[in-house]
Amino acid sequence: MRNWSEWVENGLPSSPTTIDCDMREGVPESRLSAYASCLGTTVDGLCSKRTNWAKKLKGPTISEGDDNLLWPTGLGEEFSKRNKEYNRPSYIEELFSLMGGVYRMNYLIDGVDLIHRSTLWVHKVEGNRMLTRGGFIMFGNENQYEAVIFRWHNNLHFHYLCENGMELGYCMTVDPLRHNLVRQRKPFWLLGTGMTDRGLVDNKPITFVFRMEQLVPETGMSLKELWNTESDDMRKHPFIAPGTPDYERIRTEILTPDVLTPEVA
Template sequence: MSPGRPRKTRIPGSGDKLRRALEILGLSWGKRHAAARHVLRDGRWAECGLPKSVNTIAEDIRLGLPLGRLAGYAAFLNIPIGLLQDEAVPAHSAPFAQAVFAAREEAAALNLPFVKSFDKSFCRHLYACNPQTYINALFGLLRGVYALRAVFPPSREIHNGCALVHAAEDHCLRAEAFMPFRHTDIRFEATIFRWGGNLHLSYYSRDLYTFGRLLTEDPLRHFAVANRRPFHLALAGVADSLIESRTFDIVRCLAKRLDDGPETDLTDRYAAACREARLRPTVFPADPDHARLLDQVLAARPSGGVR
């Protein structure tokens, strides 16, 4: 009687880690090969010598990764092999999620096309809306560090973060933002420009997982908005979901500029705001101040104020 193939030595818990990592990356591995984010459509999957059969992938997830493919999976995820082997780091732990997010961020290209594919008439109008004299004046008003409170309806959780408007460039402002979300730190890059009577804030996460657009009214066109004390902006828009890769989020956000405080340097002030956001990343409906803070976010309107 033929002994058959020898049983593979598999790493306990590593299959769950592969599943979790693919979920974080927004990749699928089921039988719908044509799905845009399927692992078999990623050229690096084959380069790393990983299985061409979805049945084999499912088996590795269910039973654990075999030693012979461990290096390939680690290379594809851009994480150390030891992270897949270490039973002290569970699949749903914060350290594992942070490692996958950090690897994804490092591997991603930071050059996201903005208007290159648009018609020339669009570009001419965009530049006409944002002459350098206007951009400089806008930067003089918006420059600084902001505390962010974001809500993704219908969820009623409030997510805290911060942002830094730090540079005026040709026809736009540049900003960055930070949000601790579900046990990991997400950092964003943003471009701010005027179109018509509104400011458009196009942003993406540095790992290129999320791309979104927020709008608010142009404060230079509204004396009352420009002179709010404390200065704040009410923003609304849409973005790729931070939780589920196959849908999108509606976003309501209140950005309130912080007082100078003890840190006079903007970079130091922003770092302090990031630390503050980490202390309380989420305000839950059961928290005693939730109703008041949620009302501030949802009641903030472009031409109004914060109640």
């Protein structure tokens, strides 16, 4: 919806069934002017075949480097100052040299025994953040997503948005550059916690815990080839069920508390 508050103010229907009926069977004359106003046109423009709706509904263009979708606004100068401090380009480049690559993520949703799988690729640095793409299967449907990773204090924050535009998720994990034991792991892996929509009727947010491990490509294999291979395997085996091989081992890996400091004898 381009502008939900304006939609409501114009008295337009909130029921998807009514909106769908208007689209299929035609808009009642009593709602024509309201639809036109909300869509930024006139009744004549709404009915004209010459109106370029693809362009009109696209809305404002957002450049690749626009931070408006990532950084909260209205938090004052301190936020901007800290953001530049924590995410200076040289630091993000160092972080990418460690974290860049393809990952196998296994995660446990709160209250669900199945271990779900996701594949993600930390593929690029863009100024003060890293760009990531990924995918997972939920309810038999594949969900592709784009994500950004940035640092705040001693942690990394992930924002991801699914391709369908319906699921906006959030994850946190430790910043490996702030913890020497984590930085030295081979293979490299991280534990973390996330929150998102589950897509059920009750619309309640859910939490999940995850373990993501960096994969090492075989000799001669590019990261893109590794990404494609791992994504294909994830599609074939989107989750690990109780009782199947490796279930208990992987579940234990996800749930075992992280060790961030050397153990003292």
